Amino acid sequence: MLRNAALTTLLARQSLQAASSSVNNEDLDPLRLNADGTFQISIFSDLHFAQDASGSGPDQDRASVKVMSDILDFDPPDLVVLNGDLINGEDTYRENSTHYIDQIVAPMVDRNLTWATTYGNHDHNRNINGEGILEREHMWPGARTSAMINTTMSGVTNYYLPVYASNCTTVEDCTPELLLWFFDSRGGRYYQGGAQPNWVHSDVVEWFEDTNAALVEEYDTEIPSLAFVHIPIHATYVFQQEEGPDKNYQPGINQESVVQQGDGWCAEGDDSGNCSYGDQDDPFMRALVATERIIGLFYGHDHGNSWCYNWNSRISDMTITGNGINLCYGQHTGYGGYGDWIRGARQIIVTREGLRNNTVDSYIRLESGESVGRVSLNSTFNTDYYNSTSNQKTYLSDIFSAGSLIQPKVFSFYSSPLILSLATVMCLSM
């Protein structure tokens, strides 16, 4: 047993070195639609690894790995999006805070899947920062996360990924079929410092507007797009307060008040520290609704909400009017983080046909295997009747008493071919 443990540690160390020295994610193939014109995205939200590290944390983390693994096997996606709060930075040590990434990406690495990340407020803290997480992600093959703008206020995960047609051989000659935009809504704390503002900064909004305008010019067309960010926007808050999601027209659970970007902060430059919200995400919202053919914005943060809403009108006295962008929560994926709502992942189904109409379909795949809340995010969403989603709960104790997780699956990256051969050599030589 002891020998196994020592071997495990040794292998882990060697495999990490092997993984890091041989990885160059710059060489990853560009994303492409499948030959049948489909493209499926799984969103894992709010994993909160490392929470309660001295208590049930390690069990929570194993359960989260199981949720991700099961969902990837139910519904193998073409891209995984980790939509913020991967690691519960309050609970981590400076020297190894980013190492939780190894466990988080293992389900994808094991399956040769590729992923893209946004960071959330818990990923920014005294002992952890976005730059460190980014570096750790890129020790593993399949990471597409990047930082396309670095200003003092930008945060890290601001970038876009083009998705090309399946028959596109030379991407320089092809117009992307779809653009995926990723934004860092920051929050939490600065590394070794104080509180960090929690909205998409105006520097990033400018970068988004300029980059999108350049793409429109380059391709001489508006390309359909999807966007991902951790913290919901003010429109989500106003919709919930003023109208509220209807269980049959915006199916999903609606179990908590929206905590929006800018929550708890005064307007930019006003440090009186006494405000509940100060319109900080106005520039971001204006840029989103000015983006023609943007189909949806997907966020997490509020673990008790999982509905979508088609923002196609003026809500209440908001000065910004929606352009038909669908605003969608994911499903709390992690056993870390507050709440016992059943874990799952929002799935997005892109089809070439749907893109012509600025439409994608979506549903939530639960850890139980059941799928709920299937909707078409098309021009009549908000008026199409759907079955409501029941409010199910799951508990860590159920997972463990079911016996399925009694043997911790510590280093699942053994199954990568490189590591397997390494393990074989090690075992043979002992």
Ligand SMILES: *[C@@H]1O[C@H](CO)[C@@H](O)[C@H](O)[C@H]1NC(C)=O
């Ligand atoms: C980080 O270090 C702490 C303290 O030594 C340890 O308890 C924890 O398991 C480590 N976490 C990881 C992911 O290595």
Ligand SMILES: *[C@@H]1O[C@H](CO)[C@@H](O)[C@H](O)[C@H]1NC(C)=O
């Ligand atoms: C992993 O995926 C890439 C891209 O989809 C593919 O080219 C490669 O052959 C796959 N590798 C394995 C071992 O399946």
Ligand SMILES: *[C@@H]1O[C@H](CO)[C@@H](O)[C@H](O)[C@H]1NC(C)=O
């Ligand atoms: C921003 O910084 C990251 C490292 O944190 C680096 O990988 C990236 O290339 C930089 N981006 C730009 C546009 O300089």
Ligand SMILES: *[C@@H]1O[C@H](CO)[C@@H](O)[C@H](O)[C@H]1NC(C)=O
């Ligand atoms: C890819 O297929 C489409 C039709 O499905 C065609 O219009 C297009 O020209 C093809 N592109 C390339 C690069 O072959």
Ligand SMILES: *[C@@H]1O[C@H](CO)[C@@H](O)[C@H](O)[C@H]1NC(C)=O
């Ligand atoms: C902060 O709030 C208190 C009451 O809640 C108010 O009296 C005070 O003027 C506020 N301070 C600022 C700087 O706005």
Ligand SMILES: *[C@@H]1O[C@H](CO)[C@@H](O)[C@H](O)[C@H]1NC(C)=O
């Ligand atoms: C596209 O929109 C048209 C008209 O609104 C509709 O008839 C058609 O079914 C839509 N196609 C898809 C794939 O959503």
Ligand SMILES: *[C@@H]1O[C@H](CO)[C@@H](O)[C@H](O)[C@H]1NC(C)=O
């Ligand atoms: C939108 O999708 C729903 C559900 O599939 C469908 O009933 C409705 O006709 C669609 N609307 C359009 C404009 O295609």
Ligand SMILES: *[C@@H]1O[C@H](CO)[C@@H](O)[C@H](O)[C@H]1NC(C)=O
């Ligand atoms: C909606 O609910 C009804 C009644 O419970 C059920 O018969 C039907 O299969 C459900 N439809 C879907 C798409 O789940």
